[in-house]
Amino acid sequence: MTASATSVKTAAGKPPPGRAPARTALRTALRTELRRGIAPWTGLAVALTLLVPLWSKAAQWQGSWGATQTELHAAATLFGGPLVAAATCWQGGREHRRRTAELLLSVPRSRLAQVMPAATPILLWAAAGYLLALGVVFAATAPYTGAGGPSLSVVVTDLGSLLSIGFVGFVVGRLVRWRLIAPVLAAALYVLLGAPGYVESDVRFLSPAEQYAFERSVPVWWFAPVLLAWTGGIAATVLLAYAARRRLAAVLPLVLAVAAGAVIVPAGENLFRDDPAVARRVCSAPAAGTPQICVKASDAPVLPSASAALADVFSRLDGVQGAPVGYVDSGFAPKDGEAVLGSATRGWNLTRNRLTDPQAYASNTVLTLVDRDCPDGLGTSDRKVAERVHLTDDAVRTWLAGDDSPWDPDARPLVTRLTAMPDADRKVWLGRFLASLKSCEPAEVPAL
Known part of the structure; x- marks a missing residue:
């Protein structure tokens, strides 16, 4: 083989001039941003922002997958979203504060190639903070849960909304040179995310922070794709309109977001369906002379505590003609011979599947038993x-x-x-x- 042939082969095996150094520079920039600056602190701040309010209300969600995910979703969107937006907004305005914004114009890389290495590390750390908080609260509630389980769709949509909000915050930081824009954006976003919750219209479901109740329901199978198309489409539209070489490319994600919104609003409450695994009846073991207690499957671990609280009531009614043969949760329609149990609400009189005030629970159960429920009164004026x-x-x-x-x-x-x-x-x-x-x-x- 001649020297000229060898040189041709070597040249053919190398990437085009300039690509390798550009990729190396990109990887180096990403590693640097991941280890320094505000990115690691953002991950820690997100984890603490979620864990502190959740832990203060642990009695309300520990023992129920639905309640746990409801509280985590609320914290992630209402608190985590504005925090991530403020962090990325501050990062986006870094060049303005350093007075190096004009220097970026001389860099051969496109604006989009400059945005991604600067914004992505913060969003990766924010996602890590969210996943850390999720792992902690799921580990805390798992030992006390009954039927059902966490919803992956909700995890994906919450994570997607945090990333989408982060990209929008970064663009705002690049466009607005005011030093206080980051905290102002966080406050404005908190109001913008929370305000739709006070609206009765189904338009409120367009807000990523809409408060869902997962105790008895689960999202439909297309919940995550449509919500991600909505929030991600808006973020991609803003990002491409700012950074793409051809800004017309922003039209495609905008159309996708509008189409997703057109699905979300008419669906409204139909974004969720009843969870059959949670809603089915689970009853205590039958015993001679003792009425059965039936609750929804997610509250099955509560049965021993409820049975102990009502033991004296059952003893006093033993042998009484017409006494209930069973007691059911208020979420079920009682059958003939059944009475309704007193309410047991997590965070109020139920903590980690144990009744905090068994006497009050027994009193409330007896109250439902002796309630006459006379809409027109007792039929006497005396x-x-x-x-x-x-x-x-x-x-x-x-x-x-x-x-x-x-x-x-x-x-x-x-x-x-x-x-x-x-x-x-x-x-x-x-x-x-x-x-x-x-x-x-x-x-x-x-x-x-």
């Missing part, structure tokens, strides 16, 4: 008769729940009489009382 029924109901509720005292002090003598009754007589009397709950006639309520 105040004394109505008062007798009211005091009787209060006395029964107090005795069944084992409360220390009735709500109305005048019912205390009735509680004393009910307590002093022989067990057999009391069971008969309670059977007559429970039968009167189906009627709103005061005369059918037995006297104490």
Whole structure:
């Protein structure tokens, strides 16, 4: 092989002059930006911005995948979004603050090639901060959860909205030279993201920060693609309109964003469907003489605590004719012979699947049992008769729940009489009382 042939082969195996140095310079710039400046601090700030408010309200979401993802989504969009926008906006204005903006005009690289290495490291760190917070809260709630699981669609759309907001913030920083534009942009974005939540129109679903309730619902399969097309289309439109050599290229993502918005608004609440894995009934193990307790599958770990709280109520109603054979969560329609359980709300009287006030839970359950639900009243204008029924109901509720005292002090003598009754007589009397709950006639309520 001749020397000339060797030189031709070597030249043919090399990239065109200028490409290798440009790629090397790009990788070097990305590594530098990833390790220095505000990019690493942005990731830490995003993680703390999500974890601090979430941890302060851990009692409200620990034990429920839906509640956990609802709180994480709210924090990521309402708090994380403005923070990322401020960070990228500050990064975008760096050349103006250093008075090197004119120097960029002499660089042979395109404006888009200059934007990406400067903005991408901050967005990568912001994504890492979000994923760190997600991992922490998911690990914290996993030991206490029942049926269901986290939604990947929500994770993807939240992450996509953070990245989209970040690119828009960077362009704003490049265009506006005011030093205070970053905090002002964050404040304005917080208002812009949160304001649609107070609107009843389905237009509110265009906001990435729209508050969803995932306790019993999951997104439809096309939720993530359409939401990403909406937020990503807007970000790509802004970025290309600013940095592309041919700004007409911004029309394509703009059309995509408009088409996605045209799907989101008419869909509205139909962006979600009921989660059958969460909504199905799960009941306690059957036991002779003990009514079953049925809750939604996501609250199945609550059953032992609820059964313990109602054990005394079941004991007092044992052998009473007409006593409920089962108790169901308020989200289900009770069948014949079933009563409705008292409310158990995470963060209020339920923490990590344990009732914080079992006595109050038992009292609320008994209250739903003795509730007469008479829309037109008791059917009497006699105040004394109505008062007798009211005091009787209060006395029964107090005795069944084992409360220390009735709500109305005048019912205390009735509680004393009910307590002093022989067990057999009391069971008969309670059977007559429970039968009167189906009627709103005061005369059918037995006297104490």
